[in-house]
Amino acid sequence: MAAQDIVLGVDMGTTATKVVAYTPDGRQLASASHGYPLEEPHPGHAVQDPDLILGAVYEGVRDVVAELGPDRIAGMSFSSAMHSLLALDDELQPLTPVITWADTRASAQSERLRASANGLALHRRTGTPIHPMSPLTKLMWFREQEPRIRQTAAFWVGIKDWVLLRMCGALVVDHSLASASGLMDIHTLAWDQEALGLAGIREEQLPDLVPTTTVLDGLTEEAAAATGLRTATRVVVGAGDGPLANLGVGAVRPGVAACSIGTSGALRVAVDRPAVDPRGGVFCYALTADRWVIGGAVNNGGIVLDWVRSEIADGEVPTEELLDAAATVPAGSGGLLMLPYLLSERAPHWSSVARGAYVGLTRAHRREHLVRAAVEGVALQLSLVLHSMRAAGLEIDEIRATGGVMQHPLWQQTLADALGSPVGMLEEQEGSGFGAALLGMEALGLIASIDVAADLVPVSRVIRNRPADAAVYATLRPLFDELYDALFSANARLQKLAPSLPLA
Template identity: 40%
Template sequence: MGLYIGLDIGTTSTKAFLYEEKGDIRGGAQAAYPLLVPEAGRAEQRPDELVDAVADAIGGAMKDANAQAGDISAVGISAAMHSLMALDRGGRPLTPLITWADNRSIGEANELRQRGQALQLYRATGTPIHPMSPLTKLLWLRKHEPEVFERASKFVSFKEYLLHRLFGRYALDVSLASAAGMLDLETLDWNESALRLTGLSRERLGEIVPITERFEGMNREMAEKMGLNPDTPWIAGASDGALANVGVGALERGETAVTIGTSGAVRSFAGKPATDETGRTFCYAFEPERWLVGGPTNNGGIALRWYLEKFVIAEGETGDLKEQEALDRIVRLADSVPPGSEGLLFLPYLSGERAPYWNADARGTYFGATLHHGRAHFGRATMEGVLFAVRTVSDALTELNGESRALLASGGFARSEIWTQMLADLSGTQVVVPDTYEASAFGAAAVAMKADGVIGDYRDLKSGIDILRTHEPDRARSETYERYYSLFKKVYGQLESLFPEVAELQQGTGVKPEDESENGHSGPAREK
C-alpha cells in the first residue's frame, strides 16, 4: 500500500500529513510563516517563504512517518483562496503575495456596486464582489500600480507559483480559479466581461485544470529537499474550503459543513451551479457533479476571544494555557444562563461581515443590556451571537440548496460540547462532530487517491470517518431561539444604515475590522 500526502497551504502555516489508503494518518508536520501588514488594509506574504515552508512541512512529515521516498504514491494540494501576485517574464515576483485578508481594493469593489456591475459579475462567476477577490485586487493594481501591472507577464495564485517552481507549469485547479471572481460558471473558462474589465488577456492568467490533474517531472533540487523522488506525481487538488467538506464527509445534498475557527464558514455541495438572486452566497466549481455553495462569516471564535481578552482575563494573565483556562471557565459560566441570555443579544460584527450581508462597515453591538446582566450573560450572548451570524448564512444556503439533514461541525468550536449543542438548538438541526484531523489536508489526499484510482469516489472514505458525538436539538430551546433569532435580524436591519456613520468616525483612529478565512482558520500571526 502506498502513502498519500495531503498538503494544506494555509494563511499562517503549511501542514503536510501522510495517509494510508484507508485514510489513517502515518505522520505529519507543519511550518509557519508571518502575514505581513505593512500598513492598514494590506495583508501580504513573501511567496518564497511559503515555498520553503512546503518543503519543510513535507520533509518533516516524511521523517515523522519514517517514510521513504518510494513509499509516496502522490501528493494532493489544498490551498487558501483568493491569493494573487504579479510575475515578470522570468517568473520572478513583482509584488508580494496579496492574500484574501487584504482590503486595499475596497474602493474598487464599491465602484463596481455603484456602477451596477457587481451583481452581474457575481451571477456570471459565483464570487461576490468583495476586496478578498483577485478580480478587485487586479483592478486596484491596474489603477494604483500601473507600471507593475503593465510589466507583469503573469498574474497567479500561490498554487500556480508553487507548481511552476516544481514543474514549470502555471496551472490553476478549477476550484481555486472559480474563487478568483473571473471564472465563467457556464464555460469554466475565464469570463469575457471580467477580462475586459481588468484589461487582461488569457495569456496573462494561468492554465485552468481539473482538480485531478497530474503533474510529473519535479525539480530535482526541490524533490531532494522534501525527501521525495522527482517522479512522484502531484495532483492539483482544490481550495481549502471545498476539501474541508470532503474531509469531514459533507458530500451529499442535505449535509452541510459548519466550520468555526477564528472566523467561520457554512458550505455544502450542490449538483449544479447555484447563485443567489441578491448575491448572499458564493458558488465555486469543484467537479462536474459537485459545486461548492455557501458563505464565510468573519466573526467566529475571534469574537469570544475578544470578549475574553478585553473583559475576562486579568492583565498579566497571558499565554495559551491561561487563555484556554479562561475560555473553559466562561463557557461553563455561559451554560448556567438560559437560552437567549435573558434578553441580551450580541451582533458579532467586530470584523465587519461577509456573507450574507457583505458589509465591511458592520460593527459589533450588545443589545438589551440591563443591570441584571453579568459576565455569564455576556459570555453566552457572545457565543450565541456567533451562531446567529452563522445561521444567517445557513438560511441563505438553505434557500439555494434545500434543508440540511445534518450540520457537520469542525474547527475550534467543535471541541466544546456546550457550543455544538447550542448550534443544534439554535439551528433546530442535528449536529454531528466528526473525528477528522485536519480536514483540508485529508480532502487533498482523498483527491490524490481518486486521481490514482485507489477510490472511485470520496464516499469510499466516509465510512472510515469516526463520529465523536451527535447533538439533537431540544424543542423547547429551539422555540426560544426562534424568537431571539427574529429579533437578532431586526436589530441588524435597524442598525444597517447607521454602521457607515460609525465606521467613518472610526477612520483615522486606528480602528479597523479585519477579514478572516473562508475555511474558518485560526487567526493570522502579524508582522509589521
C-alpha cells in the same frame, strides 16, 4: 520496490503549511507543519512572502519523506487558502507579496461594484461574492491605485499556482481556486470577459484552467532536491481549502453540510451542479467536475470569545469558566444581542462595513450574559448562512461540525439550537489536508471515488436541538438580520472616523 500506496496531502494555510501522509483506508502515517507570518505593513494590508511559503512546503514534504522514505509515496496533492493574488514579471518572478484573503484594501472597489447594476449578476455568474477578499476586486484596486505594477505584471496567479510552477514547471490554476477568483464563469468553466474587463487584465495573463484532479507528471530538479522525492513523483493539482474541508470531514454527498468554527467559521454543502441564492448570500466553488460546494464563511468565530475574555474579563478568567457561567443564562441572553462583526464580515452580507455591537444592553446584564450573547451571535450568523443556502434551493439533511471551540457543550448546543437541526460531532481529522489526499487518491486511481470519505470520517455523537431554545433563536434570527441593515449607515460613517485603527 514497495507498493506505492501513500499520498501526501499538502495543505497551504494562512499561517502554516501542513503535510500529512495518508493511506487509502484513511490512516495517517506521518505529518509535519511549518509556519510563516501574515504581515500587516499598513492598515488593510494582509500579505505574505511567497518564498517563505514555498520553503514551508519544501520543508514539510522533506520531513515526511525523511520519515517514510520515497518508495511508497504514490504522489502528492495540494490544498490552498483561497482568494490569494500574486503578480509575476515576464521571467515568472514575484513583483508583489502574496495578497491574502484577509487583505481589505479593495473595500471601496468592492462596495462600488456590489452596488452597481451588474454586481449581483457577476456574483451569480462567477460564484464569488463581491468582497475585498476576491482577486477580482484586488485587481480593480491595482488598476486604480498601482497602475505601474499592473502595467509591469506579465501574469497574475494565486499562491498555489506559483508553488506548482516552481515544483512542476507548469503554470496552471484548478477550477476550484479559479471559481473563488471572481474571474471564472462557473457555468462554462471559462474566464469571464466582463470580469476581466473590470480587472483590466487579459486572459493570457492568467494560468491555464485545469480540473482539480489534473496530474502533473514529475518534479523540477529543484523540487526533487528540496523534498527528497524522485523527479518522477506525480503531483495532483488539487483544490481550495474550503471545498476540500468538506471532503476531509466526509460532507461530500448532497444534503450533508459541514460546519466549522475555529477562529473564523464556515458552513458548506456539496452539490452536483453550481448555483447561487437569489440575493447572493452564498458562494459556489468547484471541487470536481460533478461536485460543487455552496456555502458561506464568517470572519468571526472563536475570535469573538477571545476578545470578550481579553477585554471584558481582563484575560484572567479561563475560557471554560466563562462558558460554564454563560450556560446558566437562558437562551436569548436576557434580551441581549451581539452583532459579532469584530473583523467586519463575509457571509451572507459580504460587506467590509459591518462593525460589532451589543444591542439591548441594560444595567441588569452581567458578564455571563455578554459571553452567552457572543456565542449566540456567532451561531445566529451561521444560521443566516444556512437560510441563504436553503434559499438557493438546497436540501440539508445532516450537519457535521468541527473546530476548536466546538469542544465546549455551550457552543455545541447553541449551534444546534440556532440552526434548528441536530449536529453531528466528528472524531478529529485533518480537514483540508485529508481532503487533498483523498482527491489525489481518486486522481491516481487508489480509490474508486471521493465518496468513500463519508465512511472514513465517522460521527462520534449527535447534539439534538432543544425545541424551546430553537424557538427563541428562530424569533431572534430576523431581528438579528435586520440590525445589520439598520446599523449600516452608522457603521459606514464610523468607519470614516477611524479607518486606520490598528489591530492588537
